[in-house]
Amino acid sequence: MGMLLKIFFSIFAITSIEARPISYSGSSTLMSMSDNMKDSIYYHYSPTYKYSIGIESVNEKFFDKDFIYLRLTYLLNRKNTKHSQRNLYFQSAIAADNLNNNFYGIHGDWETRRFFSGFGYKKIINNSRNHAEQYYQLGIAPYIGEYGDFHTWIMLKSKKNSLIGNWKTYPVFKFFKGDFLIEIGYDSDIDWDIHMMYRF
């Protein structure tokens, strides 16, 4: 399985020739995320389509600690075609009160109007215990909505946190309309995995 992951990761790293914006130039995004390991609220602003800067408040449930991170996300790579888009991002952050607490990583995706695939890897450095998070995600749109419609994705997500150690695979539903997006996943072991986003 480790070899398969490496192959998958390598394919994405190679094929992600160009990237797309985190958000469009001059826009703001508010995100919240909650799973078995942490709760987070994250605001970022995109001066251009190539990068965003933001601030994130994180409650690490495993350590029972709170962090305030200053974050930078940069578009490493993009490939736009008529029917698809591929992206590769670099993300990094430092804690506002202690530079020794930080994280960095990459995440990427490829999508058409029907299919979605994505991955992410993040290394977290902190005084408590260094650890890593990684995930892979596949999705299909059960119907193709038009601009302004209510959109739905059915997905399968696999993720691992090195603090826990094993991979968990579970279904995720993604819905969005207009500037609001919500992603909801559930697994009996890790409980709810919820991600919300609003752009303005």
Added chain:
Amino acid sequence: MKKIYFLTVLVMSGFAWTSQDHSKSHSIEMHAHSHEGHIHEELVDGRKLEVDPDRFDNFIEGQTNSQVAVISVNGMVCDFCARGIERTFKKDKSVQKIDVDLSRGKVLVMYTQSAKVDFEDIKQKILSNGQNATDLQIISI
């Protein structure tokens, strides 16, 4: 189960690997149709225009003395990602209305008749949202 899952991942990665960039194609297909009272001579330039006739008719309904920019856009695969295009063009005071056709990868922008429609400016606006404008045709109505 895990083997099936990762086999699927590899297949989808293959799709990504083989997907071709059509950004250099400027040959687009026109669905022949007519609108009473509307001028379509601008389309007769050797190229054909791929727009949904019904969608186009709805877009221009009741409008006169305007010009419609039909912009071909690469990478516009998601409603959530295309939102910025509408917002960016709406800041332009010469823009009267906008329509995004995700299925065909087109953005229709209605300008006032006196506006100067500049493809380089349009490219920049699309790029600021992270996509690429690959073609432009202007239709006077």
